[in-house]
Amino acid sequence: MNGLWMKKGMRICTVMVLLFSILNTHAIRAKSKTEEVNMELYVSLQGSDKDDGSMNRPFRTIMKAQKVIQDMNAIPKGGITVYIREGVYSIDDTLSFTRKDSGEQDAPITYQNYKDEHVCISGGVRLKKSDFTRVNDEGILNRLWDEKVKDKLLQVDLDAAGIEDYGHLSRRGYVHNDAQQVTQMELFVEEQRMTLSRWPNYEKMLWTSIVDQGHILSQGQDVLGGPTLAFDKTFERSKKWMNREDIWMDGILSYDWVWGYNRIQHMDSEKRQVTLTYGTQDGVFDWGETRGVFFQNILEEIDMPGEYYIDRDAKKLYYYPTTAFQESPDPEILLSHANKPLLSLKNCAYMNFKGIVFDGTRSDGIVCHEGDNHHITFEGITVKHIGQTGIVLHGTDIKVLDSDIYNLGSAGVRVNGGDKKTLTSSHNTITNCHIYNVGQIRKGYNPALSMDGVGVVVSHNLIHDTPHMAITVRGNDHFIAYNECYNISQIFRDMGIIYMNLGARPYERGTHIYRNYFHDYWSINDEHDDNNGVYLDNGTQGVLINENIFYRSDVVGIFTHGGGFNTMKNNLFIDVSGPYRDVNFMQTGWGYWIIRNTVKQWAEQKATMDFASMPHAKYDRLVAFYNFDDTYVSEMMSLDSAEDDRPWNKFGGTMQNAQPDNVFKDNVIYNHNNPMLSRHEEGIWRNTGHGTFSAVVSDGNVVMDENPGFVDYDNDDFTLKPDAKVHTLMDNFPNIPFHEMGLYVNENRPSLPASTVGKVKLIVSGHKKKETVILKEGDTFLVSSEVLPKPSVGEKPLIIYRSSNETIAVVDAGGKVTGLSPGFVEITAHSANNMGIYDGHMFRVDKDIQKENEDLNDADSRETTMTSTHEKMDVMSQDRESSVDASNEKKTGFTGTMVSLGILLTIITGGVIFLKRRK
Known part of the structure; x- marks a missing residue:
C-alpha cells in the first residue's frame, strides 16, 4: 500500500489520515509510536460486502475480507485480524486459502471470533423442533415392528426444508476406505450423532x-x-x-x-x-x-430413541425422538449436508484461526493439503459432526491448541510433516485438545490421532471413546507426553491405545512415550490378553516408554510383538492384569510369517540405503541391524511353513540384531483390586527348540502387595507422597507428576470436561454373574449399577434400565424389576450417552403355583387343578424356549473360540519371565 504500512515512527494521526485517504475501506488500529500497527477487519451476518469492514460497517462474508487482504500490496506489521461476529455462517463450498492469503513472520493473518461470541462455519442444515411432525400415514406406521413406536414417530419434509442432496451409503472397511467417497447425510441432536435404524x-x-x-x-x-x-x-x-x-x-x-x-x-x-x-x-x-x-438402514426397525431413517424417494426423514429432543424447548438439530471440506489451506504460511466452530460436512472438516504449509495455528477451535476426518494436516510448524474435536465419521486428527530422509523435524504440535467419539462411520484404523513424518509433539490431550486405537504412529522422533486416554478400542480386539506397526521399516524409530495416563480400557473376551495400553506390533523397534501410569484394566499394559531395542522403564502399573507381554518372533510360527514377509523389504532397504552415512546412524544399533548375511534372505523366502526351520538357527544367530533385547526394568506393579494374570507358566520358551537367546531383559522391577505410597488410591490420585514406600525399595524411582497429565485450564479452556462412561456394571445382589435370578409373578427385585471410570465428585452419570421383554418383567428408572408373567428376560443397564455401553443379567419369572393352590376348596378340585398345572408347566417349559427366542429377537449373543497360533505370550513382572502358549 504505497509503502506506508512499513514505515515506523510516524505520528498516529498522520497514519490514520493517510491510510484512510488511500484505502477508505479498512479499519486499523495504531497502538503507539513504537508499537506495531495491527489492522482489523470485521465480518457480521448483519453486515454488507459493500461496506468498509470496520467495526461499525462490517462485511457480510468471510470471503469478502479474504479478497480485501489478497488485494493489498503489503501486509501491515503486526498483521491483520479478521474478527467474525456472532452467528452461524452457512457455506455450500469450501472456504479455501492459498499462498496469496498468507501472512508473514512478523505480520500473520488471523481469523477469529470477536471476544467470546459464538461463531460457527457450518456445512449443515439446522432444523427447528417445529419442522418435525407426527406421522399419520398408516402405510408407514404399519411397517414398524414395534407397536409402541407408532405414536412417537416423527417426520421431516426434506423437500420443504430445501434439502436435495442426501448423499448415499457406500462401501467401506479395512483397505476399502475410499477417501474420495464422502459419507451420507446424518442427523445430530443436542450434540449427539443419531443412529441410522438398525x-x-x-x-x-x-x-x-x-x-x-x-x-x-x-x-x-x-x-x-x-x-x-x-x-x-x-x-x-x-x-x-x-x-x-x-x-x-x-x-x-x-x-x-x-x-x-x-x-x-x-x-x-x-x-x-x-x-x-x-x-x-x-x-x-x-x-x-x-x-x-x-x-x-431399515425403516421397519425404528424402535429405539435416537433411531432415524431417510426415505430418499419420498424425501422424508423419520425419527424416534430422544429424551433430550423432547425435553428441550429449542434443541440443537443439525443435518450434515455439505460434501466438501469446510476449510482448505494449500501452500499457506503464518495464518491463525481462533475460537471458531466448524461443523456439518459429510467430508473432512479442515484440510491442510500436501505442499508448503508452515506456521499455521488453530487455537481454541471446535470441529464436530463431521462425516470423515476432523483435521488433516500436512506441513511444518502447524499447531492445534486448546481445541475440541468430536463426533467424527473417521479419524480425529491426521498430522504429517518433516523429512524422513534428513530427519528434519516438522515441529507440528497437538496440545491440550479434547478428542472423542471418532471412527463412528469408518470404524477401523481411524484413530483420534494419526502421526506420521518426523518430530510431531502430542501432549496434554484427553482422548476417549474410540472403536479402535487412540493414537497410531509412523515415522521418527515423535514425542507423546502427558496425555490421558480411556475407553479405547471399544469394539475391536488385538489393539492398543497407542499402536505402532513399523517392523517393515526398522529405520522409523525414536518415538518417546512419556508420562501418559492410560486407564479404563477393557477386554472384550475372557482371554484378558486381547487389548493393550501400548502395542508395538509386528517387529516395531526403538521406542522408549517411561514414567507412564497404566491403571484399571483387565488386559495388558505394554505388548512388544516381535520387535526390539524397546525400553520400558519407571512405569507404574496399577490394577492391570498383565503389566507386560512379549512375543519373540524367532521362536513362533507367527514370527515365521512376519519375518518371511518383511525380510525381503529389509534386504531392499539394505541395498538402497546407506544408514551409516545418513542421520539415522544416531539410532543405537540400527546400522548393525542391517549387517545380516544376504545369503539367508533367499533361504528365508523359500520356507514352505513355520515347521520348516532350516535357516532359523543360522538366521537367528546371524541376526541377533533382528531380535535384540527389549528392556523392561525398574517398573512398579501394584494389583490391589484387580489380580494379576496367574495362568502363565515359567520358562516354556526354553523348551521349544527355537533358538537360545532371550528377547527380554527384565531387571529391578518391583511387585508390591501394599500401597506404594499414593496420595489417595481410593479416589484415583496416584501422586506419590514424599515418604512413599516405593522410595525405600527403589532409590531412583521418579515422582511422576500425575496432576499434570491430561488437559489443563487456560484462556481458551476455562474448565475441564466431565468423564464419560466407558463401562457399566449391573449389580445383582446375592447372585453370581451367570446365575439366573428367579422371581414369581408380582415379586420385585432391586438392581443397581456402577460405572467406570469413576465419576468425579458431584457427577452422577445417567443410567437407563431396560427389559428385553416387558410382557415378562418390567424395570423402572430406579432399577426395580417386577415379574409379570412366566418366561426368561434380560434386564440391562445402559449409559444414557451411549446405549451400546451396557451390562445385563438374566431373570426367570415363574407362576405362583402355591398361591393358586391355596384358593382351591376341595381335594378333587385340587387334584384336577394339579394335573392341569403340570400340563401348564409342560407348556410353560415350551414357552420358556420361545420366550428366550423372543427376548433375543433383537439380541443374539455368541461365544468365540481362539484360533491356535502357537504364539508364546510373555508376562514380565518383578524381573521374572513368565510365558504361556495360547491354546
Missing part, C-alpha cells in the same frame, strides 16, 4: 453357516460377488423389510481388524440367507468374539 439394536448376531464364500479379496480390491450367509430363525423378521435395495451389513467376518460395511445384494427371508454385493477381505471364518454383524 437390527439388532446394540448387539451383533452371528451367521449359522457359510453358504458361499463369494470372492475372497486381496489387499485393496473391490470385486462384485460377495458371500452368502445363513442366519437363525430370528432373521425371519426380515420378511417385513421393504427397502431391500439399500440395506447394509456392518460387522466383522474374519480377523478382528477386517471390519467392513457391505450392501445387501440379495435377501431370502424364507431361507434366512443374505448375499453381499462385494467380495470380502480374507473371506469369512471364525476368528474370535469380535466377529458378528448387524443390519442397517
Whole structure:
C-alpha cells in the first residue's frame, strides 16, 4: 500500500489520515509510536460486502475480507485480524486459502471470533423442533415392528426444508476406505450423532453357516460377488423389510481388524440367507468374539430413541425422538449436508484461526493439503459432526491448541510433516485438545490421532471413546507426553491405545512415550490378553516408554510383538492384569510369517540405503541391524511353513540384531483390586527348540502387595507422597507428576470436561454373574449399577434400565424389576450417552403355583387343578424356549473360540519371565 504500512515512527494521526485517504475501506488500529500497527477487519451476518469492514460497517462474508487482504500490496506489521461476529455462517463450498492469503513472520493473518461470541462455519442444515411432525400415514406406521413406536414417530419434509442432496451409503472397511467417497447425510441432536435404524439394536448376531464364500479379496480390491450367509430363525423378521435395495451389513467376518460395511445384494427371508454385493477381505471364518454383524438402514426397525431413517424417494426423514429432543424447548438439530471440506489451506504460511466452530460436512472438516504449509495455528477451535476426518494436516510448524474435536465419521486428527530422509523435524504440535467419539462411520484404523513424518509433539490431550486405537504412529522422533486416554478400542480386539506397526521399516524409530495416563480400557473376551495400553506390533523397534501410569484394566499394559531395542522403564502399573507381554518372533510360527514377509523389504532397504552415512546412524544399533548375511534372505523366502526351520538357527544367530533385547526394568506393579494374570507358566520358551537367546531383559522391577505410597488410591490420585514406600525399595524411582497429565485450564479452556462412561456394571445382589435370578409373578427385585471410570465428585452419570421383554418383567428408572408373567428376560443397564455401553443379567419369572393352590376348596378340585398345572408347566417349559427366542429377537449373543497360533505370550513382572502358549 504505497509503502506506508512499513514505515515506523510516524505520528498516529498522520497514519490514520493517510491510510484512510488511500484505502477508505479498512479499519486499523495504531497502538503507539513504537508499537506495531495491527489492522482489523470485521465480518457480521448483519453486515454488507459493500461496506468498509470496520467495526461499525462490517462485511457480510468471510470471503469478502479474504479478497480485501489478497488485494493489498503489503501486509501491515503486526498483521491483520479478521474478527467474525456472532452467528452461524452457512457455506455450500469450501472456504479455501492459498499462498496469496498468507501472512508473514512478523505480520500473520488471523481469523477469529470477536471476544467470546459464538461463531460457527457450518456445512449443515439446522432444523427447528417445529419442522418435525407426527406421522399419520398408516402405510408407514404399519411397517414398524414395534407397536409402541407408532405414536412417537416423527417426520421431516426434506423437500420443504430445501434439502436435495442426501448423499448415499457406500462401501467401506479395512483397505476399502475410499477417501474420495464422502459419507451420507446424518442427523445430530443436542450434540449427539443419531443412529441410522438398525437390527439388532446394540448387539451383533452371528451367521449359522457359510453358504458361499463369494470372492475372497486381496489387499485393496473391490470385486462384485460377495458371500452368502445363513442366519437363525430370528432373521425371519426380515420378511417385513421393504427397502431391500439399500440395506447394509456392518460387522466383522474374519480377523478382528477386517471390519467392513457391505450392501445387501440379495435377501431370502424364507431361507434366512443374505448375499453381499462385494467380495470380502480374507473371506469369512471364525476368528474370535469380535466377529458378528448387524443390519442397517431399515425403516421397519425404528424402535429405539435416537433411531432415524431417510426415505430418499419420498424425501422424508423419520425419527424416534430422544429424551433430550423432547425435553428441550429449542434443541440443537443439525443435518450434515455439505460434501466438501469446510476449510482448505494449500501452500499457506503464518495464518491463525481462533475460537471458531466448524461443523456439518459429510467430508473432512479442515484440510491442510500436501505442499508448503508452515506456521499455521488453530487455537481454541471446535470441529464436530463431521462425516470423515476432523483435521488433516500436512506441513511444518502447524499447531492445534486448546481445541475440541468430536463426533467424527473417521479419524480425529491426521498430522504429517518433516523429512524422513534428513530427519528434519516438522515441529507440528497437538496440545491440550479434547478428542472423542471418532471412527463412528469408518470404524477401523481411524484413530483420534494419526502421526506420521518426523518430530510431531502430542501432549496434554484427553482422548476417549474410540472403536479402535487412540493414537497410531509412523515415522521418527515423535514425542507423546502427558496425555490421558480411556475407553479405547471399544469394539475391536488385538489393539492398543497407542499402536505402532513399523517392523517393515526398522529405520522409523525414536518415538518417546512419556508420562501418559492410560486407564479404563477393557477386554472384550475372557482371554484378558486381547487389548493393550501400548502395542508395538509386528517387529516395531526403538521406542522408549517411561514414567507412564497404566491403571484399571483387565488386559495388558505394554505388548512388544516381535520387535526390539524397546525400553520400558519407571512405569507404574496399577490394577492391570498383565503389566507386560512379549512375543519373540524367532521362536513362533507367527514370527515365521512376519519375518518371511518383511525380510525381503529389509534386504531392499539394505541395498538402497546407506544408514551409516545418513542421520539415522544416531539410532543405537540400527546400522548393525542391517549387517545380516544376504545369503539367508533367499533361504528365508523359500520356507514352505513355520515347521520348516532350516535357516532359523543360522538366521537367528546371524541376526541377533533382528531380535535384540527389549528392556523392561525398574517398573512398579501394584494389583490391589484387580489380580494379576496367574495362568502363565515359567520358562516354556526354553523348551521349544527355537533358538537360545532371550528377547527380554527384565531387571529391578518391583511387585508390591501394599500401597506404594499414593496420595489417595481410593479416589484415583496416584501422586506419590514424599515418604512413599516405593522410595525405600527403589532409590531412583521418579515422582511422576500425575496432576499434570491430561488437559489443563487456560484462556481458551476455562474448565475441564466431565468423564464419560466407558463401562457399566449391573449389580445383582446375592447372585453370581451367570446365575439366573428367579422371581414369581408380582415379586420385585432391586438392581443397581456402577460405572467406570469413576465419576468425579458431584457427577452422577445417567443410567437407563431396560427389559428385553416387558410382557415378562418390567424395570423402572430406579432399577426395580417386577415379574409379570412366566418366561426368561434380560434386564440391562445402559449409559444414557451411549446405549451400546451396557451390562445385563438374566431373570426367570415363574407362576405362583402355591398361591393358586391355596384358593382351591376341595381335594378333587385340587387334584384336577394339579394335573392341569403340570400340563401348564409342560407348556410353560415350551414357552420358556420361545420366550428366550423372543427376548433375543433383537439380541443374539455368541461365544468365540481362539484360533491356535502357537504364539508364546510373555508376562514380565518383578524381573521374572513368565510365558504361556495360547491354546
